[in-house]
Amino acid sequence: QVQLVESGGGSVQSGGSLRLSCVVSGFTSTSYCLMWFRQAPRQGREGVAGIDSDHIVTYRDSVKGRFTISQDKDKNMLYLQMNDLKPEDTAMYYCAAGSQVLYFEDGYYRCEFDVMGQGTLVTVSS
Secondary structure, eight states, X not given: OOEEEEEOOEEEXXXXXXXXXXXXXXXXXXXXXXXXXXXXXXXXXXXEEEEETTOOEEEOGGGTTTEXXXXXXXXXXXXXXXXXXXXXXXXXXXXXXXXXXXXXXXXEEEOOOSEEOOXXXXXXXX
């Protein structure tokens, strides 16, 4: 059974940094996509950053140059390093995993995920 568990959220001031972690357990597909999503209050879910087994890495425009996605395959971990955080980054952050590589549609790389974690809350104050 695939399980994803996020951690690392918290409250920081504008300009601060956080590193989110996601334990990916029970996932054995050789082709995969791993994605960080976020959802702010009263807003829809949006993709933040993704990575796949073909070494494609993608970011939404608003986080490029500030966020870095990475994985440690030996430890079954997915990370999101977030620097220069802004109040508009405030959201619940979720990691997700799918058994296919990222695909490009409507101008964005997307991950057809099979499972998503419970989320970790990031709050950025001005």
